[in-house]
Amino acid sequence: MPFSALDLRAVHLPPSVRQLRQEVRDFLTAERAAGTVLGRPDSWLTGWDPAFTRRLARRGWVGMTLPRAYGGGGRSDLERYVVIEELLAAGAPVSAHWVADRQAGPTILRHGTEAQRHRFLPRIAAGTCFFSIGMSERDSGSDLASVQTRAERTDGGWRLTGTKMWTGGAHVNDHAIVLARTHDAEDRHAGLSQFLVDLRDPRVHVEPIRLLSGEHTFNSCRLEGVELAPDALLGRPGDGWRQVTGELALERSGPERFLSTLPLLTALVEQVRRNGGGDLGQQARVGRLTARLSSLRQLSLGVATALAAGRPADVQAALVKDLGTRFEGELVNEVREILPTAARSDATPGSYPELLATAILHAPGYTLRGGTNEILRSIITRGQERSR
Incomplete structure (x- = not known):
């Protein structure tokens, strides 16, 4: 079978990242000595430490690839990759900013309005704004096209109703990017949109889903008629699947x-x-x-x-x-x-x-x-x- 859909060419990191790698290792050595890095498995999921995130951010290691105009580092994806693999190898507590840095920031940069970019991206890069993922539901895990959460237009914007499952960090994070159905369509991949939701809204009810270890990482999030302003829409209506x-x-x-x-x-x-x-x-x-x-x-x-x-x-x-x-x-x-x-x-x-x-x-x-x-x-x- 041909592998034209897979780009499997070898990639070699440029020599210029060696100094950056050493800087990260020196930082982690100091953090270990201070007792803040304990070499934990799955640290990107359960290692919640906002203070550690802010120390990373002060060194420019959060929001590294975001443009400088929005408070980011303006650095390359491969430079970010070096920092990330060093943090993971050390088992550093990076879960506070993980979703915001990995996908919320780039998604807002790509699909958001200028107002949304200026509102969220500088705070993500500063390590002071944390995001969750609002995709999965009880009967819509990997099959996201079947989500039942709905967003209805109102005079003042949108009303969001539904329940999201496995929403990591929703009990401690600030916002979530929520996938919801905005209109019905014969093609179930159509009619989906994304919204920026304040997790502190009183109509967002967060209930813990604990790991086998007893750790509280995931949650069920009930959205009971959450009222959203028009500018809560991320991207264009109906473009959610893309x-x-x-x-x-x-x-x-x-x-x-x-x-x-x-x-x-x-x-x-x-x-x-x-x-x-x-x-x-x-x-x-x-x-x-x-x-x-x-x-x-x-x-x-x-x-x-x-x-x-x-x-x-x-x-x-x-x-x-x-x-x-x-x-x-x-x-x-x-x-x-x-x-x-x-x-x-x-x-x-x-x-x-x-x-x-x-x-x-x-x-x-x-x-x-x-x-x-x-x-x-x-x-x-x-x-x-x-x-x-």
């Missing part, structure tokens, strides 16, 4: 889709080293994991390069997430076999048994969030069929 498709490419392709469990792999290597380096079988299995990790990084870099060049990357992004999130879960199982250890949530934070327990409890979500693997494979297949 906008969401581009947004999902940002959500699915980043290094967080294969680096969530890297702190566990790092801890394993350190533990094996302390035990004398391990036998040949252990070394070979660690080597295979490392080789897969390197390949996934190349795929992810390819998507970052395509997006920076304005090329479509939805198929490549789906491939990265499918392979990457499977790798994350399989890494947990491999680690347990390479160095059998009792996982303990009550062990010292950052210790190998505690990191293992955290990764095990988070593992069921790896292949679900951001689109199930079955849906991703259908996207890849359709992309291949279109390219024939």
Whole structure:
């Protein structure tokens, strides 16, 4: 089968990013010494620390690719990639700004009005405005075209009614970009629009959905007739599906889709080293994991390069997430076999048994969030069929 729908060319980071990488590592070394970076698995999802975000922002590492005219850094996608992978590898607490930086900011930049850009983007880059994703619903997870949340026109703007599920950070974030149906159409991908919603509105009711670990990250959000001003509409009415498709490419392709469990792999290597380096079988299995990790990084870099060049990357992004999130879960199982250890949530934070327990409890979500693997494979297949 030809692979013309997939741009699999090798990508090499320019030498100019080496200094930036070292700056980030020096910053993280100081943060570790201060006890604010503990090497947590899934830190981009559960590592909520607004103060850490603001320290990153002061160094220009939040909103890096946003134009300087809107308070951003005006830097390249590959420079941002270097910063992101260093933060993830260290297990730094970056979840406060994650969605705002990864997709809300770029989406508002691309589809928002000038007023919306000036209202939100400088605060995102300053690390003081945090966003959630309002896409999924109880019966509309990966199948977003079936959303039931509705936005009706009113004399004063719009009225939003419905329930969003798995809305990460809605209990602590400021705003959400909500996908809603604005009119019915024979093509169910038509008639969808996006809205900027204030999560502090009293008609937004947030109820926790806890992880297996007991952590409160996800939520159910009931929107009970939320009144929105006309300027809450993001983009044009009916363009929601096109906008969401581009947004999902940002959500699915980043290094967080294969680096969530890297702190566990790092801890394993350190533990094996302390035990004398391990036998040949252990070394070979660690080597295979490392080789897969390197390949996934190349795929992810390819998507970052395509997006920076304005090329479509939805198929490549789906491939990265499918392979990457499977790798994350399989890494947990491999680690347990390479160095059998009792996982303990009550062990010292950052210790190998505690990191293992955290990764095990988070593992069921790896292949679900951001689109199930079955849906991703259908996207890849359709992309291949279109390219024939």
